Amino acid sequence: MTERPLVRMTGIGKRFGGVQACRDIDLTITAGEVHALLGENGAGKSTLINILSGVITAYDGTIEVDGRPVSFAGPVDAQRAGIATIHQELDLVAGLSIAENMFLGREPRTRLGSVDIRRMRRQAAEHLRTLGADLDPRRLVGSLRVGEQQLVEIGRALSLDARVLIMDEPTAALADAEVERLFETIAGLRRAGVGIVYISHRMAELEVIADRATVLRNGRLAGTVDPKTASRDEIIQLMVGRSVDALFGEGRNEPGEVLLDVRGFAVTPRRPTPGRTEPAGVDLTVRSGEIVGLAGLMGAGRTELLETLFGAGGSGRRTGEVTIDGRPYHPHGPRAALARGVAFVPEDRRGAGLMLEHSVAENVVLSALSSLTTLGVVRRQAVRRTVAEQLTSLAVKAASPAVAAATLSGGNQQKVVFAKQLLTQPRLLLLDEPTRGVDIGAKAEIYRLLHRLADTGMAILLASSELPELRSLCDRVVVLHRGRTVATLPRASATQQAILAAANGDDAKETR
Amino acid sequence: MNPPNPTAVEEAPAETPPPRRPSLRLPRDRHALVDNFFRFQSLFGLVAVFLIAIAVSPVRNGENIFLSSGNLANIVRAVSEIGIIAVGMTFVILIGGIDLSVGAVLGLAAVGSATLMVDSGLGILPTVLIVLLIGTAFGATQGAIVARIGIQSFIVTLAGLQAARGIARMWSGGLGIPIAYGDGPQEAPEAFSLLSGSINGVLPVPAVLFIAIGIGALLLLRTTAFARHVYAIGGNEKAARLSGVPVRRVRIAVFAISGLLAALAGIIHAGQLNQGSPNDGSGYELDAIAAVVIGGTSLAGGSGSMGGTIAGALLLGILNNILALNNIDANVQLVVKGLVIVAAAALQKLRPRIS
Numbered sequence: 001m002t003e004r005p006l007v008r009m010t011g012i013g014k015r016f017g018g019v020q021a022c023r024d025i026d027l028t029i030t031a032g033e034v035h036a037l038l039g040e041n042g043a044g045k046s047t048l049i050n051i052l053s054g055v056i057t058a059y060d061g062t063i064e065v066d067g068r069p070v071s072f073a074g075p076v077d078a079q080r081a082g083i084a085t086i087h088q089e090l091d092l093v094a095g096l097s098i099a100e101n102m103f104l105g106r107e108p109r110t111r112l113g114s115v116d117i118r119r120m121r122r123q124a125a126e127h128l129r130t131l132g133a134d135l136d137p138r139r140l141v142g143s144l145r146v147g148e149q150q151l152v153e154i155g156r157a158l159s160l161d162a163r164v165l166i167m168d169e170p171t172a173a174l175a176d177a178e179v180e181r182l183f184e185t186i187a188g189l190r191r192a193g194v195g196i197v198y199i200s201h202r203m204a205e206l207e208v209i210a211d212r213a214t215v216l217r218n219g220r221l222a223g224t225v226d227p228k229t230a231s232r233d234e235i236i237q238l239m240v241g242r243s244v245d246a247l248f249g250e251g252r253n254e255p256g257e258v259l260l261d262v263r264g265f266a267v268t269p270r271r272p273t274p275g276r277t278e279p280a281g282v283d284l285t286v287r288s289g290e291i292v293g294l295a296g297l298m299g300a301g302r303t304e305l306l307e308t309l310f311g312a313g314g315s316g317r318r319t320g321e322v323t324i325d326g327r328p329y330h331p332h333g334p335r336a337a338l339a340r341g342v343a344f345v346p347e348d349r350r351g352a353g354l355m356l357e358h359s360v361a362e363n364v365v366l367s368a369l370s371s372l373t374t375l376g377v378v379r380r381q382a383v384r385r386t387v388a389e390q391l392t393s394l395a396v397k398a399a400s401p402a403v404a405a406a407t408l409s410g411g412n413q414q415k416v417v418f419a420k421q422l423l424t425q426p427r428l429l430l431l432d433e434p435t436r437g438v439d440i441g442a443k444a445e446i447y448r449l450l451h452r453l454a455d456t457g458m459a460i461l462l463a464s465s466e467l468p469e470l471r472s473l474c475d476r477v478v479v480l481h482r483g484r485t486v487a488t489l490p491r492a493s494a495t496q497q498a499i500l501a502a503a504n505g506d507d508a509k510e511t512r
Numbered sequence: 513m514n515p516p517n518p519t520a521v522e523e524a525p526a527e528t529p530p531p532r533r534p535s536l537r538l539p540r541d542r543h544a545l546v547d548n549f550f551r552f553q554s555l556f557g558l559v560a561v562f563l564i565a566i567a568v569s570p571v572r573n574g575e576n577i578f579l580s581s582g583n584l585a586n587i588v589r590a591v592s593e594i595g596i597i598a599v600g601m602t603f604v605i606l607i608g609g610i611d612l613s614v615g616a617v618l619g620l621a622a623v624g625s626a627t628l629m630v631d632s633g634l635g636i637l638p639t640v641l642i643v644l645l646i647g648t649a650f651g652a653t654q655g656a657i658v659a660r661i662g663i664q665s666f667i668v669t670l671a672g673l674q675a676a677r678g679i680a681r682m683w684s685g686g687l688g689i690p691i692a693y694g695d696g697p698q699e700a701p702e703a704f705s706l707l708s709g710s711i712n713g714v715l716p717v718p719a720v721l722f723i724a725i726g727i728g729a730l731l732l733l734r735t736t737a738f739a740r741h742v743y744a745i746g747g748n749e750k751a752a753r754l755s756g757v758p759v760r761r762v763r764i765a766v767f768a769i770s771g772l773l774a775a776l777a778g779i780i781h782a783g784q785l786n787q788g789s790p791n792d793g794s795g796y797e798l799d800a801i802a803a804v805v806i807g808g809t810s811l812a813g814g815s816g817s818m819g820g821t822i823a824g825a826l827l828l829g830i831l832n833n834i835l836a837l838n839n840i841d842a843n844v845q846l847v848v849k850g851l852v853i854v855a856a857a858a859l860q861k862l863r864p865r866i867s
């Protein structure tokens with residue numbers, strides 16, 4: 001790495017009120033390298049790249065691009081300097097189409113000056129195809145799943161032909177197949193001399209694609225390592241400041257009675273919604289004390305199944321049988337589901353999980369308010385205590401429970417959603433990508449928590465795109481394909497290949 | 513003034529996981545001060561306008577007219593109807609809605625009060641109950657349409673406004689119904705005229721009602737689970753629904769409250785004017801919305817306070833009063849009111865936003 005870096009950041013610092021998010025950080029980005037940025041939730045990764053991408057304009061330190069000092073007045077400036085960014089929290093306009101979103105603000109024009117819609121759509125489709133996404137560029141972004149939105153966001157960044165591409169957790173909502181496509185794209189860009197900053201909490205990914213890794217801890221530089229040679233333990237040690245003990249407990253209790261039983265369950269919508277895959281023949285059982293995984297590709301219908309089980313799915317005729325404790329269970333809304341002891345952590349934490357402008361405390365207690373009131377009046381003391389307990393037990397990093405949820409780092413926001421649902425003391429917990437964007441230490445905590453909950457007899461049904469997570473966490477993995485159960489794999493036979501084969505619909509054989 | 517907790521988090525030794533005991537107090541730094549200024553913006557505004565009013569008030573025989581107890585009581589009396597409506601409007605706006613029907617419901621309630629007592633010969637209690645019931649039912653119906661069918665409240669209550677006016681005109685035959693007091697037929701019970709009177713000759717009854725309702729609503733909004741649900745729906749409806757908040761029920765309740773309070777304002781209106789006219793209260797909805805906005809409640813829903821609304825209503829009242837005391841043309845008053853609304857909203861924009 002002798003050539004002059006594309007970007008050199010020196011002595012970067014940033015304070016938010018009482019929180020020092022970044023302090024004296026140096027970072028260089030060279031052409032043709034994939035530079036990973038690592039650190040726990042709240043370590044300051046997003047803040048650092050927000051500074052580089054012009055989102056944050058007031059900060060300490062200097063930024064040089066091609067050796068010349070710059071100071072961006074906004075994201076557009078940074079883009080002009082050749083820096084494109086895929087932000088962690090997707091910022092697409094829900095009411096516009098995929099193509100319109102990709103070219104927002106720089107729409108191609110016809111000779112007459114009107115927007116060249118055809119060219120826009122064609123180019124959007126091309127970029128999506130590079131990523132292996134089979135999406136109609138005319139579809140509204142609001143109708144897309146989180147993972148699909150992420151692909152649109154990536155496509156938009158690609159279409160900028162930038163020299164520096166920053167990716168803040170681009171794979172958080174992607175399933176393995178899409179991740180592989182993305183990696184191919186990244187490899188191509190790297191050969192073309194693009195400098196790439198890559199943030200992820202998935203350690204396995206770094207070993208595959210990163211050339212260099214910079215680790216942040218508590219807003220400070222903790223060290224730079226070569227992820228190809230450094231051991232995972234070393235990196236975690238740098239990130240967390242201690243080693244994280246074995247992530248996955250074994251020695252679980254024997255599962256108890258059947259709690260959730262789903263037989264030939266299907267939902268036939270009156271009018272199908274594009275992009276939704278309703279349950280179309282689902283069979284699965286979850287016993288109390290058991291953790292069952294839901295695997296499948298994007299569009300396999302995992303989210304729709306969980307939503308439907310929580311009474312928040314689409315409308316339509318329901319066929320088949322769903323029982324809880326042997327009694328029929330067809331919730332007509334989330335309240336009915338909660339009343340039967342079912343709780344749900346949605347995948348889209350900003351859209352469906354949190355009130356971003358409200359305080360952390362208000363978010364945490366929202367679903368448990370009724371147990372914290374006397375004659376309709378909220379008992380403040382009890383609320384305060386409950387919130388403190390929950391935040392401590394999940395190790396949420398927040399300046400105080402009174403700060404707005406929006407100011408928390410991504411992973412900590414997820415923990416807040418988690419805390420809220422656990423307060424309802426559910427017997428069946430439905431989780432959609434529960435560790436999306438959660439750092440490795442917190443992930444281990446969540447896994448331990450799930451095991452602990454399962455040991456107390458809770459039944460857990462968990463959808464995840466991370467195969468290692470499913471394999472190590474679950475007693476059984478149910479694979480969905482186009483809304484139907486295509487395989488049920490016990491822990492021992494739930495190998496990566498077996499899950500992927502079934503998810504692709506290759507070889508649908510039941511191994512119940 | 514060092515922020516107590518954040519520093520602790522920062523300087524925790526990085527080697528061991530810091531024991532994170534989240535502080536329960538707000539960080540007491542400059543930001544909290546700034547934040548508090550904006551939170552109580554309308555109160556500061558109220559005090560400022562009050563002081564300005566004292567300064568510019570005409571003085572007669574050495575007495576500051578604005579400050580005379582009679583004048584102050586009149587101000588509160590004058591804003592009481594708008595104020596009561598604005599209290600209901602605050603709930604609606606907090607869930608991210610709007611209620612345009614309140615002025616028309618006020619007219620309907622005024623007509624109802626007059627007709628029921630004068631024409632139907634009902635006593636005060638049955639009249640008040642029936643009229644409040646009508647207002648509540650009207651609001652609840654609008655709420656149900658918003659919640660069940662999912663039409664925007666702007667549209668539903670715009671339609672409600674027309675409907676309420678129409679019903680009021682049909683009921684009254686299009687004319688104002690004068691209320692005469694006495695025991696005979698076509699006469700209303702004497703006690704109803706208390707609404708235009710004062711307690712001990714100083715505290716106007718409508719003003720007392722407004723302040724009582726305002727304080728009640730303020731406490732309700734600060735302490736109850738219902739209020740938390742209201743804020744939650746305004747903050748993120750989907751998240752609220754998935755957290756088990758009874759979104760539809762709360763929606764309907766909120767519009768019912770707005771209708772109830774508009775009807776109460778209508779009864780007071782009839783009592784003060786000694787008549788019920790179907791055209792009364794037109795444009796009141798906009799004044800009520802203005803009071804809420806000046807009070808710092810966001811039209812997007814999810815944030816705001818009842819104290820702000822009360823302060824906003826009083827501020828508007830003082831403004832009108834002082835301009836009138838100085839014989840400033842009513843049309844100029846309108847322009848000033850407009851400027852104040854924009855200024856209040858602009859101040860809110862200056863509020864430091866998160867992220």
Ligand SMILES: Nc1ncnc2c1ncn2[C@@H]1O[C@H](COP(=O)(O)OP(=O)(O)OP(=O)(O)O)[C@@H](O)[C@H]1O
Binds near residue numbers: 017044088408
């Ligand atoms: N707008 C803001 N206002 C106040 N505090 C903020 C704001 N943005 C970030 N912070 C704080 O700064 C710190 C760093 O946050 P940042 O988002 O950079 O973390 P991160 O490393 O990206 O974490 P994650 O892996 O969870 O995304 C956190 O403590 C966060 O709470």
Ligand SMILES: [Mg+2]
Binds near residue numbers: 046047088168409410
């Ligand atoms: Mg981040």
